Amino acid sequence: MSNTPRTPGVVAGRLPSDVLARNFGDLHAPLGNHEAMVAADRCYFCYDAPCITACPTSIDIPLFIRQIQADNPEGAAKTILEQNILGGMCARVCPTETLCEEACVREAAEGKPVEIGRLQRFATDTLMATGVHPFERAASTGKRVAVVGAGPSGLACAHRLAMKGHDVVVFDAREKPGGLNEYGIASYKTVDDFAQAEVKWLMKIGGIDLRTGQRLGREIMLEELQKDFDAVFLGVGLAGVNALRAEGEEHAHVRDAVDFIAELRQSGNPGNVPVGRDVVVIGGGMTAVDAAVQSKLLGAEHVTIVYRRKPESMSASEEEQHLASSKGVRIITGAAPVRLKGGEFVTGVEFAYTEEGADGLRMTEETFSLKADVVLKAIGQHLDGAPGGLKLNGNKIAVDGPGRTSMAGVWAGGDCASGGDDLTVTAVAEGRDAAEDIHASLMG
Structure with a gap:
């Protein structure tokens, strides 16, 4: 909103600084040593653990929890990071309630799963606090790989390739690496600049050259990368935002939720970010919830999420929906925007109720x-x-198997590639698996 005209209703600093500090504190406080031991003791250490199958990166969850129970959180972290090098971030943002924790035997038996996500954070935070990087770089292979995009898939791919001994150059369009981990996730989920701390820790493997401000198709071209490198991995994400296709979309203070979230993440102080009194968020995913909750935390008086389909069709998890409701966000389903009202500035939105039938919505x-x-x-x-x-x-790069595109020597993964959910943990898995395939291809 900093680049648009402001009205008295859209202002920064709606709440006192101490209230904002509390509002944007850590969503889930980290476990202490004793709490972690108690939480770990609830695990049955299943032999054929369904939680492993439910994890897109296939972390050996019973093993790392047993290592915590044995007072070896650093060893637990290495078990996690061998499969998911961004295990610290995933512990914070992964929808564990619909993945590993939903599959937990304790969830089925008692309705209360083992707190896998919080235990994962305990282990990875403990290791990162030591400053130690538990992986060593193999002898140089003499091969060079270009990774386009420093988001979760690109970083996971780059780390695995560097560990194998390849020289990696990571290009990213933005000023900071991290992708959506840095620009697209609610501030209260990743406090204390964790995204950048994790990238710096990951880079300790060596062999990775990071170049920011390099956008594919502008500063760098795919054809040139193919000539200069032995392989190319594309993890460029989805930079284009869909249009509402509703009248009045051009009014001031109508903006993309991802830009609002990015502005808040980069502001350094939530009190600097303007917010309205009456905020309407259109959509039904995690981005919609993050934008709505943060609007409320900034001091908006009325915040409403409107989604065009039924509640069960929302891609935001049930827990995320409950979080929004608990913060005072109203959720309306089965309605789509028809017209955005106003003159220079938006003043309201007209919606039509929707019906789902054989011919669609x-x-x-x-x-x-x-x-x-x-x-x-x-x-x-x-x-x-x-x-x-x-x-x-569709509107994504077609891939086969572990990220192979239709072009020889070019792989892709993460949100820009077809297949899989648009989740951080899925992107990490795809980047990691593509790196293994690239390594096998380069080494014959």
């Missing part, structure tokens, strides 16, 4: 309006400027 003639001085769009993203010659699957 349709708007009914029944409408309602919500007052709004800020509207945040969280209706999904798309691939922006895919290099020519790459086969696409």
Whole structure:
């Protein structure tokens, strides 16, 4: 909002600094040593553990919990990081309630799973606090690999390749590495600049040259990378934001939710970020929830999420929806925007109720309006400027197996590639697996 005209209703500093500090503190306090021991003691250490199968990176969860129980959190962290080098971030942002913890035997028996995510954070935070990097770089292979995108998939790919002895150059369009971990996740989930701390720790493997401000198709071209490097991995994410296709989208204070989240993450002080009194967020995913909750925490009086389908179709997990409700966010489902009202500035949104039938979703003639001085769009993203010659699957790069694209010597993973959920943990798995395939290909 810093680049748009402001009205009295859209201002920074709605709440006192001490209140903002509390609001944007750690969402889940880290476990202490005793708490971790108690939490670890609840694990059954299943032989055929369903939690491992439910984890996209296949972490040996019973093993790392047993290592915590044996007072070896550093060893537990290495078990985690061998499979998921961004295990610290995933412990904070992974929807464990729909993955490993949902599959936990304790969840089925008692309705209360082992706190796998918090135990993972305890282990990885303990190791990172020592400053030690538990992996060593293999002897140089003499091979060079370009990784485009310093998000979760690119970082995971780069680390695994560097560990194998390859020289890696990571290019990223933004000023800071981290991708959505740095720019697209709610501030209360990753406090104390954790995304950058994790990247710095990851880079200790050596053999990785990071170059920021390098956008594919502008400063760097795929054809040149193919000539200069032995292999290329694309982890460029989804930079394009879908349009509402509703009248009045051009009004001031109508903006993309991902930009709002990024502004808040980069502000250094939430009191510097303007917010309205009446905020409407359109969408039903994690981004919508993050934007809505943070608007409320900034001091917005009324915040409403409106999603076009049924509640069970929302991609935001049930726990995320409960978080939003607990912060005073209203959630309306089965409605789609028709028109954004206002002159220079947005003043409200008219919605139509929707119905789902054999022919898909349709708007009914029944409408309602919500007052709004800020509207945040969280209706999904798309691939922006895919290099020519790459086969696409829908609006993503088509891949086969461990990230192989239609171009020889080019791999892709993360949100920009087809297949898999758009989750940090999935992106890490795809980057890691592509790195293994690249290594096997380069070494014959």
